[in-house]
Amino acid sequence: MTQTTNIVRIATRKSALALWQAEFVKAQLEHYHPGILVELVPMSTQGDIILDTPLAKIGGKGLFVKELEQAMLEGLADMAVHSMKDMPVEFPEGLTLHTICEREDPRDAFVSNNFANIDELPQGAIVGTSSLRRQCQIRASRPDLKIHDLRGNVNTRLAKLDSGQYDAIILAAAGLIRLEMKDRIRAYIEPEVSLPANGQGAVGIECRTDDEAIKALLAPLEHSETRIRVNAERAMNRHLEGGCQVPIGAYALVNGDQVHLRGLVGAIDGSEILRDEVSGHVNDAEKLGVELAKMLLAQGADRILAEVYRDA
Numbered sequence: 001m002t003q004t005t006n007i008v009r010i011a012t013r014k015s016a017l018a019l020w021q022a023e024f025v026k027a028q029l030e031h032y033h034p035g036i037l038v039e040l041v042p043m044s045t046q047g048d049i050i051l052d053t054p055l056a057k058i059g060g061k062g063l064f065v066k067e068l069e070q071a072m073l074e075g076l077a078d079m080a081v082h083s084m085k086d087m088p089v090e091f092p093e094g095l096t097l098h099t100i101c102e103r104e105d106p107r108d109a110f111v112s113n114n115f116a117n118i119d120e121l122p123q124g125a126i127v128g129t130s131s132l133r134r135q136c137q138i139r140a141s142r143p144d145l146k147i148h149d150l151r152g153n154v155n156t157r158l159a160k161l162d163s164g165q166y167d168a169i170i171l172a173a174a175g176l177i178r179l180e181m182k183d184r185i186r187a188y189i190e191p192e193v194s195l196p197a198n199g200q201g202a203v204g205i206e207c208r209t210d211d212e213a214i215k216a217l218l219a220p221l222e223h224s225e226t227r228i229r230v231n232a233e234r235a236m237n238r239h240l241e242g243g244c245q246v247p248i249g250a251y252a253l254v255n256g257d258q259v260h261l262r263g264l265v266g267a268i269d270g271s272e273i274l275r276d277e278v279s280g281h282v283n284d285a286e287k288l289g290v291e292l293a294k295m296l297l298a299q300g301a302d303r304i305l306a307e308v309y310r311d312a
């Protein structure tokens with residue numbers, strides 16, 4: 001906690017979804033620790049400022065987190081709330097991902113004003129997404145569709161759809177559900193059709209590694225099953241050295257003491273998609289992620305990813 005006051009400060013981005021997630025954490029802290037004082041510290045990040053360039057081209061891991069991390073290291077904030085999907089796989093010295101909260105629906109969502117699902121889109125229809133992962137999977141199942149770039153926060157993306165620039169867009173279901181726009185979801189895209197990104201739908205809380213007071217406050221917010229799933233998924237990405245802007249999907253489910261992890265690496269144009277899966281004990285979640293990454297590499301994932309990085 002910041003030494004001079006008893007207020008817990010949460011660093012957050014300023015998008016509606018980021019603010020919702022930070023408010024959620026604030027409410028949880030207030031629920032578990034009656035009388036606690038919690039304040040949001042909204043900040044802009046590079047990822048929010050550079051809006052006109054496809055994310056894959058700006059590159060650089062942690063586009064949405066660096067400023068928040070700096071604030072914690074300087075003592076201007078005590079924790080930062082992030083979408084796990086946007087988190088780099090490594091953390092800077094002095095900071096740790098202390099808490100992973102219960103996951104919302106991890107699926108991608110099909111959003112359109114005129115069509116009920118992907119299958120109903122006419123030949124050559126325009127689909128908006130900037131995610132290479134979504135792009136390659138959509139192209140694999142519907143090579144005729146035109147994929148156009150779509151940046152901005154959830155509200156900006158919906159406004160672009162409504163202005164008629166796209167026949168449909170793909171968004172994370174979790175963002176729409178949290179922002180009370182579930183009714184915009186025309187169809188949930190099953191993992192078999194679009195394998196979600198690692199961590200999609202999960203909220204993580206980062207804090208200073210040595211801040212025992214804050215870590216104690218956060219303890220009740222931890223959700224162990226989500227942690228296992230996200231650990232397995234992130235371990236796969238880490239071993240593939242994939243940031244968040246890569247055509248990689250990773251999706252784990254827990255059943256009793258077993259974790260089942262599916263992984264995918266695809267060429268952006270959908271011409272080639274590698275898939276594999278592993279199962280094992282929940283205690284080995286990260287090992288399974290590494291194992292799956294190795295299986296994908298053995299299939300040729302390194303060649304596909306090298307092409308992606310060269311063309312980006």
Ligand SMILES: NCc1[nH]cc(CCC(=O)O)c1CC(=O)O
Pocket residue numbers: 083084085086154170171172173174175199200201202203
């Ligand atoms: N890359 C942006 C981003 N980061 C997290 C979410 C959605 C919510 C989540 O995954 O928790 C989104 C929007 C989207 O992909 O549609």
